[in-house]
Amino acid sequence: MDISGINHINIVVTSAQLPDVVAFYEQIIGLRQGLRAVSKRNGAWLYCHDTAIIHLSVVEQAPYTGKDTLFNHVALSCSGVTGWVSHLNRHAVHFDIDYRPSPEMTQLFLYDPVGIRIELNFAGERLEPSA
Secondary structure: OOOOOOOOEEEEEOOOOHHHHHHHHHHHOOOEEEOOOOOOOOEEEEEEOOEEEEEEEEOOOOOOOOOOOOOOEEEEEOOOHHHHHHHHHHOOOOOEEEEEEOOEEEEEEEEOOOOOEEEEEEEOOOOOOOO
16 A cells, blocks of 8 residues: 555535636646546646645535634645746735745745645745745
């Protein structure tokens, strides 16, 4: 028995939120909407290359009670931190920056339209102060 990695992340949205969330992950994060298996719910699958990594499921009433959950964030491995910073600034997306010296990594933290925290990790990259 072996686990080879995370298969996908599911995010629950309303039908009204779906277009904005899809647009965010396509236009800001760079994923693309692709083939979606037949399902009882509406939604979208967002792909990184040939792999569906984020599944959006439409549910008009949240399946969880209370406003707090234990889910904290989605982390994505990325490259080209300077380009990402410019891209997020052009789209007026607020983000925070953190730098880890060992192992060297720059991290950008932002939120999608429904409040999911996104962590973009840039292993071996350091953001230049002018960026």
